[in-house]
Amino acid sequence: MLRLWEDCFVEEYWCMKPEYDPCEVEDRWQRAWDSAGLFHVDRDSREKFFITIPYPYLNGNLHVGHTRTFTIGDVIARFKRMQGYNVLFPMGFHVTGTPILGLAELIAKKDPQTLDVYHRFHNIPMDLLVTLNTPSKIVEYFKREAEEDMRSIGYSIDWRRKFTTTDDAYKKFITWQFNLLYERGFVGRGSYPVRWCPNDDNPVEDHDILRGEGATIIDYTLIKFRLSESGLVLPCATLRPETVFGVTNLWVNPLVTYLQIEVIYSDDRREEWVVSREACEKLRFTDKRVKIVGEVSGRELIGEHAVNPINGASVLILPASFVSPENGSGIVMSVPAHAPYDYLALRDLYDVDLSEYGISEDIRDIEFISLIRVPGFGEFPAVEVTEELGVTDQSDPRAEEATKIVYRREFHSGELTERTGKYAGMKVSRVKDVLVEEMMERGFADLFYEFSEEPVICRCGARCVVKMVKDQWFLTYSNPEWKEEVYRCLSRMKLLPPEIRTEFENKIDWLKDKACARRRGLGTRLPWDQEWIIESLADSTIYMSYYILSKFIATKVRPEQLTESFFNYVFLGSGSVEAVARETGIPLEVIEDIRADHEYWYPVDLRSSGKDLIPNHLLFFLFHHTAIFPEDRWPRGIAINGFVSLEGEKMSKSKGPLLTMKRAIKEYGADVTRLYILSTAEYTQDADWRSGEIEAVKKHLERFYRIANNIINRRATTGEREEKERDTIDRWLLSRFQHRVSETIDALERLQTRRALQSAFYMVLNDLRWYERRGGKEALPELLHTWTRLLTPFIPHICEEIHSEIAEGFITEAPYPTPDPTQIDKDAERREEYIQKILEDIEEILSVTKIAPEKIILYTTPHWKKNVYQTALRLKLQDGLDMKRVISEIMKDPEVRRHGKEAPKYTQRIIAEIKKMTDETAKLQASNPLPEKEILTETRKFFEKELNCKIEIQSAEKTTYDPQQKSRHAEPMRPAIYIISKDSENER
């Protein structure tokens, strides 16, 4: 390697610019890579590595958040490429769905906020921005920009494979895929509750919501009590259907006017219900129809009796102020044993005269019914908790707290009692689903949906509701067998960081069926029901396989030739190639070529992505792969990284603040941006982009360039290099460097770009500081040669630039360094540590004593201490290091005996020190003790330069000058120090 470097140098005239100009350098190398087609990869005999990053959604420019995820991918792609893999790193563009449509509309109507954000934060000139008023113009614009950005930051992407998710060929691919899913039974149809704006007549998404963004849909059970006389249904909404066994009465608010309504089920069953006006409105959006029949005042209901469907018990209807017509049906079932509100409301009535409602019974006679057993509580947990907290009445805010406590305890550790018949002994947490299902079957109950917080207001100003969307198509992710397959897939995958495995497992459990088609937006139509457009997360689950095909589109294959059998053959290997060739008209060799490419490249080895995609895209990515592909084509790895914030603030595409990739590159250059984003945070940690920090990174990179420049320059001007024996310091530098190399590789294998850069960049820079301080020079060219290669995946442009001065060819194609064990020199490392330690000690003494030194004398250890030290080391390695043994050993030595007083003291201290030592170090110290005197003599000049005073080396064995008897402190590896002050009288 050194040869290469020299050959090139002696002859060629050095032409590297002394000042680093990122713009010029980066552009030049990007063009060079491109024209050499470095990243256009095809099937060959090498081992492949297929890495993908989720394609960006084109409703804006790429920003520094994308930059993080994509750059991590590029580093791995470049790293693997240099390691000799045939690396495929492709990119496409995601445009299906509604946001681009929405953006086009906003721009078309010149929405001021949108124009402002896209102008200021997305850096689009205003005159151009206003022309982006259709989805296709938006897609065209951002597609061009995104590719340009990714090129100008130096990503090693095979651009021949790019595509857009609305391309005809891609749509064929999606159609094939959905037909397959449908055939294989992964698609279902049913009704679905969604957040809905009645004014827009559309589902609302988070960003459509003005108020109540956090609201989720909660499913209540509606239990149908019936009035004893009229048979009217009094539906009671509850989150705890199991407590139906403990109902003692119902609650109605006497101040509310209820509606009597006719409820018509989709199968034409009819029932008459009594509910609040608000509840009636909510019911309009369910799959039932409602007709108002009349009004009933709360007062009228109170005093009547109703029948509990579960056990036929007759219960009294009582007044309660806590009952709100806004919640549920406006009628509440009362379970005083387990619900603090019910207990309080009942207690509040104890001394109230209810005769105005025609109630003559004594409320105190109502017996509480205990149906849940909880450890730590008696029969009536609600009563206990209420009393404990001292809740005064039903309007006391602490009633809410009491409710939470009881609910939580009962849910997690409660068990149903005999009172519940066949459910006795079941855990509360398990019984709900079973019970509800059974009650629904028997017509005792129904489902009812509510927002977790009210109100939810749409951007149009209307109040949103929960609507049942009928005949919705969905992917049946809840299918346990499907989940089982995904588990199997996951269990064999490499996940980075490893902690995210539980996250994935939890999310697999949690995943329910998911609607996969919408009425609005860009995308592919559902093949068997053209009314619907396939939802955009559903159409981007296995598209990585499409990259393999996309290379052939437009050159060898036309979209209309992409038939079902074509896909079945190239992706699944089913059918015959002859039949496909006949059917499609695609030449047989081309089909076989595509098939072979698929077999070669697939599966995906690593998908690297932001953490926001775990509960959706990445999960679907796994589900669909297991559904469509055979096991050997299932993904092999996923890596997750965190977000990027801007000076502590969250970025937002639609509201700002936002820093685009374009602007970052323009301001700092591609390599600085890469270096910064890779080194600022690791894995799932969020990175905070700070201009102060990136400026510092820029300076570091400039320093790197300067160092390289100096090395090259010096060589070039010196001309011939005299073959010099390597000094210890050269061996030290190269030895340290081997550790840096192995750590960098280890970190990269785990995708720890931050750790990798700490080692490959910052640590090496620091090593160089010491090296230079020690006067090292000779190892620099050799170091530079390997160092640039080590750094190439991170900062490829500057490395190419340096490399072009010292070697032939692209460094991008050069082999990645591997640690060279022959360069590891433990002695050199120990030597430098020894020197550093002495320097530190002297500096510490100087700073404490504030002596201006005239001269410093270093006394090396006396022989007898060396003996003790070696004996202790030997005994440690023989595993018998204790005071007694050491003493008895060393006392055999007459020389030691002569120091009989000091020896035990010293021994004791040295034992503690040596005990802490690793065996490896001990072995080295024992077998190969450092020649201290020799080292110090060699290093004298260095100390003199550093400390700016004279240095003298003496042996403690026989000193020539030691007025303060400092030499008695001398020990092996720790020479005694005596500092002679400039103002000292007793100078020699």
Added chain:
RNA sequence: GCGAGGGUAGCCAAGUGGUCAACGGCGACGGACUCAAGAUCCGUUCUUGAAGAAGUUCAUGGGUUCGAAUCCCUUCCCUCGCACCA
């Protein structure tokens, strides 16, 4: 509420049983260079210390251990996700 992750010096952040007063970066301070500033380079940066040392630290309180930032438990706090939306 449920789930996941986290709380380390002025700030960011590494560290998961001894080699840790704790990598690295920022900031701050000192020095070199310069007429000067900036840039650059070198060094210092918990406290105390007139000799290379000692003391007190890693959210909190307790425990395990010869030994804990690191393991176990308590409490407090922070971030993210909880869906049909990319």
